[in-house]
Amino acid sequence: MSRLFLVVLNMSITGGFVALAVMIARFLLKRAPKIFSYALWAIVLFRLICPFSFESAVSLIPANRAPIPKEAIYMQNPAINTGIKMIDIPVNNTLVESLPQVNQAAGVNPVRDTIVIYAIIWLFGITVLLCYGFITYFRLKQRLSTATLVRDNIYETDLIKTAFVMGFIEPKIIIPIDLPKNEFDYIIKHEETHIKRFDYIIKPVAFMALIIHWYNPIIWLSYYMMAKDMEMSCDESVMKNTKEDIRVNYSSSLLALSAKQSGLLSPLAFGEGNVKSRIKNVLNYKKPSFWIMILAVIIIAFVLISFGTDPQKIIEQSEPVNNQNQDIDSEINADNNIYKNESLGFSLNFPKEWKDKYEIEESDNYISVFDKQIYDTGQGGLLFTINRTIGEMITQQDMNMEPVPTKIILQGNGYTYFYRLPSDVNYPVNDEELSKHYQEMSEQINYVVQGISLLGEQKPEASNDGFKVMGSSYFTVEIPSEWDIKPLEYLPIWDIYEGDNPVGWIQMLPYETEEIINVSDNAIREYLYNEDTLRKMNITLRSNYADKSIMDKIKMSFKFTGGPYNVIDLESTANLYIAQGYKKVFGMIDSFEIENENPTAVIVNVMEFIPDGPNDNNPNGYRIEDLKYKETYTLEHGVNVAALAPPNYTSYEMYYMPLLDENFINNYDYKYFYFDFIVGSDGNLLVVLGHYIP
Numbered sequence: 001m002s003r004l005f006l007v008v009l010n011m012s013i014t015g016g017f018v019a020l021a022v023m024i025a026r027f028l029l030k031r032a033p034k035i036f037s038y039a040l041w042a043i044v045l046f047r048l049i050c051p052f053s054f055e056s057a058v059s060l061i062p063a064n065r066a067p068i069p070k071e072a073i074y075m076q077n078p079a080i081n082t083g084i085k086m087i088d089i090p091v092n093n094t095l096v097e098s099l100p101q102v103n104q105a106a107g108v109n110p111v112r113d114t115i116v117i118y119a120i121i122w123l124f125g126i127t128v129l130l131c132y133g134f135i136t137y138f139r140l141k142q143r144l145s146t147a148t149l150v151r152d153n154i155y156e157t158d159l160i161k162t163a164f165v166m167g168f169i170e171p172k173i174i175i176p177i178d179l180p181k182n183e184f185d186y187i188i189k190h191e192e193t194h195i196k197r198f199d200y201i202i203k204p205v206a207f208m209a210l211i212i213h214w215y216n217p218i219i220w221l222s223y224y225m226m227a228k229d230m231e232m233s234c235d236e237s238v239m240k241n242t243k244e245d246i247r248v249n250y251s252s253s254l255l256a257l258s259a260k261q262s263g264l265l266s267p268l269a270f271g272e273g274n275v276k277s278r279i280k281n282v283l284n285y286k287k288p289s290f291w292i293m294i295l296a297v298i299i300i301a302f303v304l305i306s307f308g309t310d311p312q313k314i315i316e317q318s319e320p321v322n323n324q325n326q327d328i329d330s331e332i333n334a335d336n337n338i339y340k341n342e343s344l345g346f347s348l349n350f351p352k353e354w355k356d357k358y359e360i361e362e363s364d365n366y367i368s369v370f371d372k373q374i375y376d377t378g379q380g381g382l383l384f385t386i387n388r389t390i391g392e393m394i395t396q397q398d399m400n401m402e403p404v405p406t407k408i409i410l411q412g413n414g415y416t417y418f419y420r421l422p423s424d425v426n427y428p429v430n431d432e433e434l435s436k437h438y439q440e441m442s443e444q445i446n447y448v449v450q451g452i453s454l455l456g457e458q459k460p461e462a463s464n465d466g467f468k469v470m471g472s473s474y475f476t477v478e479i480p481s482e483w484d485i486k487p488l489e490y491l492p493i494w495d496i497y498e499g500d501n502p503v504g505w506i507q508m509l510p511y512e513t514e515e516i517i518n519v520s521d522n523a524i525r526e527y528l529y530n531e532d533t534l535r536k537m538n539i540t541l542r543s544n545y546a547d548k549s550i551m552d553k554i555k556m557s558f559k560f561t562g563g564p565y566n567v568i569d570l571e572s573t574a575n576l577y578i579a580q581g582y583k584k585v586f587g588m589i590d591s592f593e594i595e596n597e598n599p600t601a602v603i604v605n606v607m608e609f610i611p612d613g614p615n616d617n618n619p620n621g622y623r624i625e626d627l628k629y630k631e632t633y634t635l636e637h638g639v640n641v642a643a644l645a646p647p648n649y650t651s652y653e654m655y656y657m658p659l660l661d662e663n664f665i666n667n668y669d670y671k672y673f674y675f676d677f678i679v680g681s682d683g684n685l686l687v688v689l690g691h692y693i694p
Contacts, residue, residue: 005119007051008212014061015047016218018307021060025303026225031636032296033288034233034281039300041206041226043308048209048219056309122215129211141166144174154188163187171200183253186246189238199230232281239285251279289682292636341367344388345413345458349451357441358383365389371427371438380426381438384419384445386452390460390561391471392416393487393494398473401564401655409449414459414469419449464553473564474508475537478557480550490645490653492568496541504541510571511536512579524551530560534572567652570642574678574687585677586691589670590630598662601634602685604677609691620694624674633677633685635660644673644690651692660688 022040029036047053144166147155154173163175173191175184194200206226213219239247254275288296337355340347341362350358359370359381366387374381386409394416399406403423410417427438460469460476467478470485472494479485479496483503487494492508504523511534524547525540539558541551578584586609593601608625612618639660645653658664678687 005115005122008122011048011051012213012216012219015044015213016216017061018047019044019218019222021303021307022222023225025299026229028299028637029296031288032292033236034229035236036296036300038226038229038233040303041222041229043304044222044226045206045209046308048213049205053308053310055311056305057311058305059309059311060306061309061311125214126211129214133207133211147172147174150175163191165191165194165200168201168204171195186238186250186253189242190234193234193237194230197234199234203227203230228277232278235278235282236285239282240287247282247285251282254279254282286682289636289680289684291680291684291686295637340455342455342458345415345455346386346388346410346417347453347455348386348448349453350448351444351451354441354444354448371434371441373437374427374434377428377434379428379434382422382426383438383441384421384449386417386419386449388415388417389471390415390469390476391473393470393472393485394418395473395487397655398564407449410452410454412454413457414471417452419445421445463557467553467557469557471561473561474535475506475561475563476557476559477506477554479554491651492566492654498545501545502542503545504539506537506539508566508568509536509538510568510575512572512575524548526551526555528555528558528560533560533562534576535560535569536572564655566654567642567657570640570657570687571689574642574676574689577678577680577686582681582686583679585631585679586674587677588674592665593632599635599660599665601632602660602677603630603632604675606631607674609674624693632683633679634683636684639685639688641675641688642690643668643688644692649673649692652690660685 022044025040026037029040143159144155144157146159147157150156153171154175156175156177156179158177160174161176163173163179165171166174173188173195175187179187206223210219210223235250238250337350337352338347339350339360344365344367357372359372359375361368361370366385368385369383371381371383392411392414394408394411396408399408399418402420405421406418408416408418427435429435460471462469462478464478466481468481469476469478471477472487474492477485480498482498484497485494485506486497494506496503496505509527513536522543523540524543525538528537528539529535537558537560539551539554541554546554574584585604585606587604587607590603590605592599592603606627606629608627610623610625612621612623616623640657641660641664642652643656643658643664644650645656658668664670674691674693676689676691677685678689680686
């Protein structure tokens, strides 16, 4: 019984973790049809009743799928290992302090006895809730035995005052007697939808999962939210499948039924609940936009793959790398504790106190440094990696956009070296000694990586004679050896020089922009594209420094290498929306509609930006006409603004893309600037672009 309880407890921990993720996803799906939110709870239900799952490399479930080991009933110092450091350490410390020591002489194991007591309490709770469920169900069934058949599977009785579905094999719709005609139609459609979707089976199964995990408050909250989403999605289904607009009448029916409710609490019956929320949802119901549906599907797929699967098991090395068995391209100087890697072109001077405390694994473009004590046990121990990538134009600002802590530590010989910390826990949290050792070494990483130095003069090899390789976070390219490239500080533009003389530039452009091939008589230009990332670059060279053959070599050597999402990518997104037929509106922000301190819509003073024609002669080459009307665009999800960046507010900045939220309203003087608003066909605002007016 104790082992079974521990299995269920581990499932409850995993299920609770997944439930929290679903609650976050449910919030993101607030504007989407409730059927998506309802479907998400299937992942939680699966986790709560199924002790196994498929493995996936992209799973976000904590690495240890059994944080409480089955052997805990025999352990002198039991500990949990969820894979989440901030949870494991305080819980394990509490366990050590609160549990008495094992008295082996007396044959007493307080850990085992405590778990047995908890298991008994768990079974008692299950028994109470099962009895409650069965007694309530059979009492209700007996009470309704005199219900009169109306038609098909619809029965009516004067013993109830609200409608529901009852039964598992041949479900029946039970309604109060003398329902008004309009209420009758809506209620029948609602309950028939429940039957078509097998909700009369799903809810009892969910209730059984709740009974098994009754001690977990997250599961109670999940059950409440699931039932709420079930009813709301059913309401929306009725709205969707009815030709006329019945929102007001349907809401009136809900309100009327809520006033007649008799306090029916059966967990196996579908009574009408959450009426206030349901009425609000019905009144606000509208056909979802295409992009809302796409976003909802993406979120569903992400949650399913990330939280419906288990992390892959780590296959441990049978013959781990050690300090005495390095390959011919690297070595460790035993006297000075200096690690040298000829193939990656760097050395690392470890502090003396690290001697014999670390292990190194080598790969093509990086090394991994481990805590030796943990590494030898096969339980991880990764402290950090040192990576090498082509190019010296990579900036720390680029690295700051990475999802895990990453920092540049060296640049030279055409490469950038950076270190990266692990994204998960790499020490056994239930081993106090190993955990302490790992944490002590982790605290010294910033000091250790300062000991890196270039080794030799190995540089990236160019395929063209007389050329060299240069690179940024976004590309690598070959240019003549006497040339150099210097990036602008705030925008994705890279100027090309020969000595102090400007030769040309490389510029990232928004996708779907107009191309100008013949820029002038003294310059040549080529465009390059990456269809996978929807990125576009142009290379412009002065004719007195480069001819077509040089341009062709540069173009053929150019490679897109990824790079963080930036303000040009946001412009590309806007252009793609426009290409799909969405409208662009020029104007100024007048005000916002606010709900719960968050903007829900933006009100725009609509204007027209008119460039000069042949007969115009405005000082700045344009004029702005106020069209004297306002439009309101809803904010259904996070909307990024390509805002003109402080302090000059004349151009964009690479990574300055604030959300159109309360922080933007409070900290940006938006009323003084012009914007282009990209608006969907349903009136939802998609992207906002700052429009500089001199």
